[in-house]
Amino acid sequence: MSEAKAIGSEERQVYFASDIQKILGIGRSKCYYFLSEVYQSDTPIFRVIKVGKLFRVPKDSFNAWINGE
Secondary structure (H helix, E strand, O other), X not given: OOHHHHHHHOOOOEEEHHHHHHHHXXXXXXXXXXXXXXXXXXOOXXXXXXXXXXXXXXXXXXXXXXXXX
């Protein structure tokens, strides 16, 4: 199996904003506002990666926060 196929077949290690939106049960605008606030915070509650206008949240970091770890 080629490396490209191996990487593509693995599960994503990040949540998209739409995933966070569904998990928290909030609307799109509120989700983007929330992720923006966490991203800009001096002491973020979980890690947020911003690529252009897109937000990506590492699953491990977000899951630890949501589980109170």
